[in-house]
Amino acid sequence: MVTIASTASLRVYVSEWENGKRPISERYAKILRALLGVTDDELHGRHVAPVEALQTGGYDELITRIDSARSVSLTMVKTFMDQTELLRTVDRRMGAASLIDQMTGHLSTLEEALTFAVLPGTRRPVARALAGAATLAAWQALDAGSVERAWRHYELGKRAAKEADEPMYLAHATAEQAYVLCDAGxxxxxxxxxxxxxxxxxxxxxxxxxxxxxxxxxxxxxxxxxxxxxxxxxxxxxxxxxxxxxxxxPDMLSIFLNEGHLTRWRGNVLAQLGDDDAVSSLYLALDSADPEFVRATAGLRCDLAQAHLAREEYDQAHTHLREARLLANRTGSVRHRRRIEQLTQRM
Structure with missing residues (x-):
C-alpha cells in the first residue's frame, strides 16, 4: 500500500506542483501517471522535441534517415510486432496504466520508420505493424481515461491501415473507435x-x-x-x-474470441437490456473465464452486478462490485472504476 499525505496537504502539493514551486517526487509521479493517463514527460511539463528540422542543404541527414529506414527488414518488422505482442500480454494481465511510456516510445519508433521509408515494399509492412500498435495504444488510453489520446491513436491506426492496404486492421480500428463515441454519450x-x-x-x-x-x-x-x-x-x-x-x-492477432468469450459478451448485452437471462449467461462465462484476462474479468464482474441489480438482488450485486473494484484497482482501469461507481450509486 502506498502512503500519501493528508487531503489538506495534498491540496497544497497540487497548488505548488501547478505553480512550479515543488517538484513532483517519483512516488507521487507514479500515482499521477496512472491516475491521469499521461507520460512522464507530459506530467513534468517536458515537451519532447520533434525530429530535428533538416538544415538548409542538409541532404546528408535526410539520406541517412532514408537509408536507415530502407534497412528495416522483415526481421525488424517482426521485432516490432513481437514488441506489440509483449505489450498486449502485459496489458491483458496487469492493465494499461504502467505501459503509457513504453507504448509511447514504441509508437514513436514505428512512426519514425514509416516517415522515412520510401518504397512500398518497406512502407507497407511497417504501416501494418503501426496499425496494430496504434490500435492497442488507443484501447489502453481509453482504459486509462485519456479519451482524446485514444481518439488520436485510433486515427493514427486507421491511417496506417490504409497505407498498408489492410482492410481488416482498418475495420478493427474503426469499430473500437466507436466505443469512444459510446463512452462520450x-x-x-x-x-x-x-x-x-x-x-x-x-x-x-x-x-x-x-x-x-x-x-x-x-x-x-x-x-x-x-x-x-x-x-x-x-x-x-x-x-x-x-x-x-x-x-x-491468425490473421488478426488482436482478436480473441471463441464461444466462451461470446457467451460473456452476450451476457453483457443482456445485462444492459435488463434481460433476466443475463445472469445465467454471465455465470457460465465466469466459470470458464481465462485468469489471464484480468481486465476482462473486471468487466464481467460489473456485468454480473448490473444483472443482479436489475433483479433487485443487492447482496449479490455488492459482492461482484467488490471483486470488480479489486481487479480494476489491480489493473488501474479508470474506465472500469467509472462504471463501478455508476453501478454503486444504484445500490
Missing part, C-alpha cells in the same frame, strides 16, 4: 461507425473478426437502446463464429 453515432467498420472490412474479413464486429455492434446497440438490432447482431455473431476452443485469429 453518442451511442447512436457509435452504431453508425461500427456498421461502417463492417462495410470497410467487406469480404476481406476473417470469420472470427466478423463475429467480433457483430458482437461489438450488439453491445453498442444495447447502449443505444435498440434491442431488436441488438438481438439480430448477436445472432449474426453466433452464426459466423468458427467452432472450437481456439481464441486467436
Amino acid at each position: 453518442r451511442p447512436a453515432m457509435a452504431v453508425e461507425l461500427v456498421r461502417d467498420a463492417q462495410r470497410v472490412g467487406g469480404r476481406m474479413m476473417s470469420p472470427r473478426l466478423q463475429a467480433w464486429l457483430y458482437a461489438a455492434e450488439a453491445e453498442i446497440c444495447a447502449k443505444a437502446e435498440m434491442p431488436d438490432d441488438c438481438e439480430r447482431a448477436l445472432e449474426k455473431a453466433i452464426n459466423v463464429l468458427p467452432p472450437g476452443e481456439e481464441t486467436r485469429d
Whole structure:
C-alpha cells in the first residue's frame, strides 16, 4: 500500500506542483501517471522535441534517415510486432496504466520508420505493424481515461491501415473507435461507425473478426437502446463464429474470441437490456473465464452486478462490485472504476 499525505496537504502539493514551486517526487509521479493517463514527460511539463528540422542543404541527414529506414527488414518488422505482442500480454494481465511510456516510445519508433521509408515494399509492412500498435495504444488510453489520446491513436491506426492496404486492421480500428463515441454519450453515432467498420472490412474479413464486429455492434446497440438490432447482431455473431476452443485469429492477432468469450459478451448485452437471462449467461462465462484476462474479468464482474441489480438482488450485486473494484484497482482501469461507481450509486 502506498502512503500519501493528508487531503489538506495534498491540496497544497497540487497548488505548488501547478505553480512550479515543488517538484513532483517519483512516488507521487507514479500515482499521477496512472491516475491521469499521461507520460512522464507530459506530467513534468517536458515537451519532447520533434525530429530535428533538416538544415538548409542538409541532404546528408535526410539520406541517412532514408537509408536507415530502407534497412528495416522483415526481421525488424517482426521485432516490432513481437514488441506489440509483449505489450498486449502485459496489458491483458496487469492493465494499461504502467505501459503509457513504453507504448509511447514504441509508437514513436514505428512512426519514425514509416516517415522515412520510401518504397512500398518497406512502407507497407511497417504501416501494418503501426496499425496494430496504434490500435492497442488507443484501447489502453481509453482504459486509462485519456479519451482524446485514444481518439488520436485510433486515427493514427486507421491511417496506417490504409497505407498498408489492410482492410481488416482498418475495420478493427474503426469499430473500437466507436466505443469512444459510446463512452462520450453518442451511442447512436457509435452504431453508425461500427456498421461502417463492417462495410470497410467487406469480404476481406476473417470469420472470427466478423463475429467480433457483430458482437461489438450488439453491445453498442444495447447502449443505444435498440434491442431488436441488438438481438439480430448477436445472432449474426453466433452464426459466423468458427467452432472450437481456439481464441486467436491468425490473421488478426488482436482478436480473441471463441464461444466462451461470446457467451460473456452476450451476457453483457443482456445485462444492459435488463434481460433476466443475463445472469445465467454471465455465470457460465465466469466459470470458464481465462485468469489471464484480468481486465476482462473486471468487466464481467460489473456485468454480473448490473444483472443482479436489475433483479433487485443487492447482496449479490455488492459482492461482484467488490471483486470488480479489486481487479480494476489491480489493473488501474479508470474506465472500469467509472462504471463501478455508476453501478454503486444504484445500490
